[in-house]
Amino acid sequence: MALSVNARSADPAPAAVPLTTGLRPPSRGAPPRRGRRRDDTRLAALFLIPASLGLVVFYFWPLLRGIWLSFTSWDLLSPARFIGIENYQRMLADPIFWNAARVTIYYVVLNIGFQTVIALGIAVLMQRLTQSTLLRGVILAPYLVSNVVAALVFLWILDFQLGIGNQLLEWVGLDRIGFFTTEAWVIPTIAGVNVWRHMGYTALLIFAGLQAIPANYYEAARVDGASEFRMFRGITMPLLRPVLGLVLIISVIGSFQVFDTVSVTTNGGPVDSSRLLQVYIYDKAFAQFDFGYASTLSVAMLIILVIVTYFQYRLTRAGQSDLN
Numbered sequence: 001m002a003l004s005v006n007a008r009s010a011d012p013a014p015a016a017v018p019l020t021t022g023l024r025p026p027s028r029g030a031p032p033r034r035g036r037r038r039d040d041t042r043l044a045a046l047f048l049i050p051a052s053l054g055l056v057v058f059y060f061w062p063l064l065r066g067i068w069l070s071f072t073s074w075d076l077l078s079p080a081r082f083i084g085i086e087n088y089q090r091m092l093a094d095p096i097f098w099n100a101a102r103v104t105i106y107y108v109v110l111n112i113g114f115q116t117v118i119a120l121g122i123a124v125l126m127q128r129l130t131q132s133t134l135l136r137g138v139i140l141a142p143y144l145v146s147n148v149v150a151a152l153v154f155l156w157i158l159d160f161q162l163g164i165g166n167q168l169l170e171w172v173g174l175d176r177i178g179f180f181t182t183e184a185w186v187i188p189t190i191a192g193v194n195v196w197r198h199m200g201y202t203a204l205l206i207f208a209g210l211q212a213i214p215a216n217y218y219e220a221a222r223v224d225g226a227s228e229f230r231m232f233r234g235i236t237m238p239l240l241r242p243v244l245g246l247v248l249i250i251s252v253i254g255s256f257q258v259f260d261t262v263s264v265t266t267n268g269g270p271v272d273s274s275r276l277l278q279v280y281i282y283d284k285a286f287a288q289f290d291f292g293y294a295s296t297l298s299v300a301m302l303i304i305l306v307i308v309t310y311f312q313y314r315l316t317r318a319g320q321s322d323l324n
Helices: 002-010 033-069 086-092 095-128 133-144 147-157 164-171 183-211 215-223 228-239 241-256 260-265 277-287 291-323
Strands: none
Touching: 033 291, 086 291, 095 133, 095 183, 095 241, 095 277, 095 291, 133 183, 147 183, 147 260, 183 241, 183 260, 215 228, 228 241, 241 291, 260 277, 277 291
């Protein structure tokens, strides 16, 4: 018995099974991942070169040149002469500039207020309708019309003597209104023209934000007995803050740059009551050839836009942090 035990103990131990059995070694022919990333980066840079050149040539270079021209006196014929901050001192003492700034702010408030409210109502209506494709096409159609054509159409419709708008007012027993010739009506009328043209595009942006809100939020609110107004105030509006912030920023920038509607209809009149900043800049540059001062006005408008956009962005971020 002892011999058998010793014999078993003397047997050699079985060979260890290699841990790599059944595993294939990595292919040596595969390209390294770092090299592939480098190639992708080069390809992306190659595709970005045309767009980057366009930004530099058509945006950054004119911006830098405009800032430099704001410190010069230049009439396009003679060489630009550096005069320091004289143009900025002149702007601060210019009553026409302050009047143009006041009129511009008045127009921006009217345009953004009515455009956002009307577009929000249209977007909610499109969300409620099951077949809203036709409605989307109808409300987007004015956006496809150029500003000049839209201005000419409304100039004819609202003409004091021959316009169908004033004829309708007479038929209902009201007096005719000089929409483009009265100081009290000219800015609201111009704002109305641009609201009509841009409300479809704004409504589609808001509609996209409404579509992104989960439907189960509304279902849970209905189970709890919430009314439609309460759901709109407690669910829709808070979750639409990022989209509304984007809409407001786009609308502010576009409102400050309005020019063609005013140029076609009133050209700044009557009595400078519709002379917006963009119109004043155009007059100084291309009517009086005072390009240095026009560049100063452009820089001032850029600063105003940056400040307004910054505060609007901060308000939007604050609303998002409250939701989180």
